[in-house]
Amino acid sequence: xxxxxxxxxxxxxxxxxxxxxxxxxxxxxxxxxxxYSVVEKINKGNIAFYEINLERxxxxxxxxxxxKENAIEAGNTAKxxxxxxxxxxxxxxxxxxxxxxxxxxxxxxxxxxEEDMKNLQIFINDPNGSSxxxxxxxxxxxxxxxTYEEIKILKENNSKPFIQNTIHDNFLPTIYDNFTGSSxxxxxxxxxxxxxxxxxxxxxxxxxxxxxxxxxxxxFIFGNTISSESTKKRRGINFYKVLxxxxxxxxxxxxxxxxxxLLLFSLLMLAIPLVCxxxxxxxxxxxxxxxxxxxxxxxxxxxxxxxIDDQFHFIDYQEYFWKILLFVFLFSFFMYSIYxxxxxxxxxxNITLILLGAITFIGLNISSSEFNPFIxxxxxxxxxxxxxxLTFNPGVSYSTGLxxxxxxxLILSFIGYFKFYFNKEIT
Amino acid sequence: xxILTIKNLSKSYKKQKILDDISLTIDSPGIxxxxxxxxxxxxxxxxxxxxxxxADSGSVELVGKPNRDFRIFREVSYLQDNTVLFEYLxxxxxxxxxxxxNKINKARIKEVADYVGMTNYLKKVVGNYSxxxxxxxxxxxxxxxxPKLLFLDEPLNGLDPSSAILMRKILIELAENGTTIILSxxxxxxxxxxxxxxxxxxxxxxxxxxxxxxxxVYYYLALSHSEKGKLILSENGFLVNEESGKLKIQLKDRSxxxxxxxLQNHQINIYDIEKEITGSEKLYEExxxx
Numbered sequence: 069x070x071x072x073x074x075x076x077x078x079x080x081x082x083x084x085x086x087x088x089x090x091x092x093x094x095x096x097x098x099x100x101x102x103x104y105s106v107v108e109k110i111n112k113g114n115i116a117f118y119e120i121n122l123e124r125x126x127x128x129x130x131x132x133x134x135x136k137e138n139a140i141e142a143g144n145t146a147k148x149x150x151x152x153x154x155x156x157x158x159x160x161x162x163x164x165x166x167x168x169x170x171x172x173x174x175x176x177x178x179x180x181x182e183e184d185m186k187n188l189q190i191f192i193n194d195p196n197g198s199s200x201x202x203x204x205x206x207x208x209x210x211x212x213x214x215t216y217e218e219i220k221i222l223k224e225n226n227s228k229p230f231i232q233n234t235i236h237d238n239f240l241p242t243i244y245d246n247f248t249g250s251s252x253x254x255x256x257x258x259x260x261x262x263x264x265x266x267x268x269x270x271x272x273x274x275x276x277x278x279x280x281x282x283x284x285x286x287x288f289i290f291g292n293t294i295s296s297e298s299t300k301k302r303r304g305i306n307f308y309k310v311l312x313x314x315x316x317x318x319x320x321x322x323x324x325x326x327x328x329x330l331l332l333f334s335l336l337m338l339a340i341p342l343v344c345x346x347x348x349x350x351x352x353x354x355x356x357x358x359x360x361x362x363x364x365x366x367x368x369x370x371x372x373x374x375x376i377d378d379q380f381h382f383i384d385y386q387e388y389f390w391k392i393l394l395f396v397f398l399f400s401f402f403m404y405s406i407y408x409x410x411x412x413x414x415x416x417x418n419i420t421l422i423l424l425g426a427i428t429f430i431g432l433n434i435s436s437s438e439f440n441p442f443i444x445x446x447x448x449x450x451x452x453x454x455x456x457x458l459t460f461n462p463g464v465s466y467s468t469g470l471x472x473x474x475x476x477x478l479i480l481s482f483i484g485y486f487k488f489y490f491n492k493e494i495t
Numbered sequence: 496x497x498i499l500t501i502k503n504l505s506k507s508y509k510k511q512k513i514l515d516d517i518s519l520t521i522d523s524p525g526i527x528x529x530x531x532x533x534x535x536x537x538x539x540x541x542x543x544x545x546x547x548x549x550a551d552s553g554s555v556e557l558v559g560k561p562n563r564d565f566r567i568f569r570e571v572s573y574l575q576d577n578t579v580l581f582e583y584l585x586x587x588x589x590x591x592x593x594x595x596x597n598k599i600n601k602a603r604i605k606e607v608a609d610y611v612g613m614t615n616y617l618k619k620v621v622g623n624y625s626x627x628x629x630x631x632x633x634x635x636x637x638x639x640x641x642p643k644l645l646f647l648d649e650p651l652n653g654l655d656p657s658s659a660i661l662m663r664k665i666l667i668e669l670a671e672n673g674t675t676i677i678l679s680x681x682x683x684x685x686x687x688x689x690x691x692x693x694x695x696x697x698x699x700x701x702x703x704x705x706x707x708x709x710x711x712v713y714y715y716l717a718l719s720h721s722e723k724g725k726l727i728l729s730e731n732g733f734l735v736n737e738e739s740g741k742l743k744i745q746l747k748d749r750s751x752x753x754x755x756x757x758l759q760n761h762q763i764n765i766y767d768i769e770k771e772i773t774g775s776e777k778l779y780e781e782x783x784x785x
Contacts, residue, residue: 310573
C-alpha cells in the first residue's frame with residue numbers, strides 16, 4: 069500500500085501529468101462548446117427554414133387570392149372555387165407550419181412528437197414495406213418503425229430529442245437503409261444527430277470512438293510508470309530495488325497506480341461534457357432511448373437483413389451508461405495491459421502510443437470474429453448489437469467483449485510481470 | 496557471520512565477461528575502496544552484489560543472507576548515482592518513503608538531514624538541487640536506516656571541498672560505529688584519506704590489497720621564500736616539487752623536523768604545513784602499468 073501511495077504521489081506531482089490532464093480537459097471543453105455552437109446554428113437554421121416556408125405559403129395565399137379575384141371578375145366560378153380551396157389548403161399548411169415553428173421555438177416537443185407519430189403511422193403498416201423516401205430511394209420499414217417507437221418513448225418520458233437538421237420527421241438512422249448518391253448525402257444530412265443536453269452529447273461522443281481515444285491518451289500519460297524509470301538517464305526503478313520490497317510489490321504498485329489513474333482520467337473525461345452541460349442546456353433525461361437491434365434470421369437470400377420482419381428494442385440511457393461504465397473499467401484494463409507490456413520493451417512512450425493505436429486500428433478492421441478483442445472497441449455498436457447484426461454473428465456481444473478484455477488483460481499483465489521480474493537487464 | 500561473502504561470482508554483459516569467478520569475504524567493519532579504470536565494471540559489480548543485476552553464476556551473501564532476499568535491505572544500503580532520484584519530488588518525500596518502508600520513525604529524517612547538512616533544502620524539489628545537494632540526499636537515504644553494510648558508488652562525485660570533507664568524516668564515523676562500507680571512487684587521494692583497504696578490479700577479478708605497505712608521505716609547505724627553499728632542500732637531498740605555489744616534499748627516511756630546522760637555519764619562514772599520504776596511487780600505477 070505504501071508503494072502504491074508513493075506511486076500515486078509521484079504521478080500527481082509530475083508536471084507532465086498536470087499539463088496533459090489540463091490540455092485534455094480543455095480539449096473536451098472546446099469540443100463541447102463547438103458542438104454547442106453547431107447545435108445553436110442548426111436550431112436557428114431550422115427556424116429560418118420554417119420562416120421561409122411560411123413566407124412562401126403567405127405568398128401562395130396572396131397569389132391565390134389574386135387569381136381568385138381575377139377568376140370572379142372573369143366570371144370563372146369553377147376557377148374561383150378551386151382557388152378558394154387552394155387558399156384554405158395553404159392557410160392550413162401555413163397555420164400548421166406556424167404551430168410547428170412555435171412548438172420548436174418553445175421546445176414543446178410533445179406537439180412535435182405527436183405530429184411526427186401521426187405522419188409515420190401512415191407508413192408503418194405499408195404493405196410494400198415503405199413508400200416514403202428521398203428522391204427515388206425509399207426509407208426502410210425498419211427505420212420508420214424504429215423512428216416511430218423512439219418518438220413514442222420520447223413522448224412518454226417527455227424527453228428532449230437529439231437536434232437534427234429538420235424540425236419534424238427526425239428519422240433515426242439505422243443499418244437497414246442503403247442510400248446511394250445524392251440521396252445518401254441528403255439522408256446523412258437530415259439524420260445527423262447532435263446532442264444538446266449533457267447525456268445526449270455524451271452518447272454522441274461515444275459513437276465517435278471517444279472512449280478509445282481517451283483511454284489511449286490516458287495510457288500515454290499514466291502507462292509509463294516502469295518504462296520511464298528504466299532508461300539510461302532515469303533509473304528510478306533502482307531506487308526501489310535496494311529497499312526491502314519484493315519485485316512483485318514494486319510491480320503491482322506501479323501497475324495498479326497507473327491503471328487507477330487511467331481509470332480516474334477516463335471517468336473524468338466522461339464527466340467533463342456533463343459538467344459543461346450544467347452551465348448550458350442541462351444534463352437531459354436518463355430515460356432517453358437507445359436502439360438495440362435484435363438481429364436478422366437467415367432467410368432465403370442468405371445473410372441479408374430483413375427490414376420488415378427484423379425486430380428491435382430500446383434501452384434507456386441509464387442502462388446504456390452503466391454498460392459504458394463497466395466497459396470503461398475493463399477496456400481501459402485491456403488497453404493498459406497492452407500498453408504497459410509494450411512499454412517494457414519500447415522505452416519511448418510516443419512509439420508505444422503509435423504502436424498501440426496502430427494495433428487497435430488494424431484489430432478493429434481485420435476481422436469480425438467474436439474472439440477479436442479489438443472489434444469491441446466501438447462499444448456503441450456492440451451495445452446496440454449493430455456489429456452482431458451486420459456480421460450475422462450473435463457471438464459478438466457486450467458480455468463476450470468484457471470477458472475477453474478481462475482474460476486477455478490478466479494474461480498480458482502476468483506476461484508484463486514476468487518480463488519485469490526475469491529481464492532485469494532493463495535496468 | 497561474515498558481512499559480505501562472494502563465491503565464484505561471474506557476470507557478462509552483451510556477451511562480454513565483466514566479472515569472472517570472483518570470491519571474496521569481508522567479515523569486519525571498516526571501509527573498503529573499490530578501484531579500477533573507467534568502464535571496468537565497478538558499478539556493475541556493486542549492482543550484482545545488491546542483486547539489481549542478476550549474476551550469471553556464483554553466490555553473494557550480505558549480512559548472512561542471500562542477496563536475492565529483499566529483506567536484507569533493512570540492514571544494507573546502496574548509494575547509487577543520482578539518476579535514481581525523482582526530480583519532481585522533494586528530498587523530504589524521498590526520505591519519508593525510505594523511512595516508511597523501513598518502519599523508521601519520521602524524527603530520524605530531521606536527524607539525518609542535519610547530519611548530512613541538507614536541512615535548508617530538504618523540502619525543495621530535487622529538480623532544483625545541484626549535483627552536490629543530490630549527493631547529500633543520496634547519502635541521507637543510504638544511512639537513514641543505520642545499515643550494517645553500505646555500498647557507495649562514486650559518493651564524492653560533484654562534491655565541493657567542504658562537502659567532500661563532511662562525506663569523509665561521515666564515512667569514517669560510520670565505520671567506527673560498526674558499519675562495513677564498500678565505496679567505489681576515482682579519487683585516489685580521497686580514498687587514501689579514508690582507508691588503506693583497496694579492492695582493485697582488474698582483468699575481471701578482484702585484487703584485495705592493504706596499501707599500508709605502499710604508503711608515501713608528502714608534505715606541502717607554504718614558505719616565505721619558495722624558490723630559495725626549493726633550492727636549499729634539493730641541495731640537502733630532498734625530493735622537492737612545486738605545486739600551486741607550495742613545495743611538495745617526499746621525506747623517505749628523514750623527519751619533518753629535519754626539514755624545518757634546515758629552512759629556519761636559512762631564515763625562511765614556514766606559513767603552512769599540509770600532510771598527504773598516498774598509497775593507492777602508486778599501487779594503481781603498478782597494477783595498471785601506467
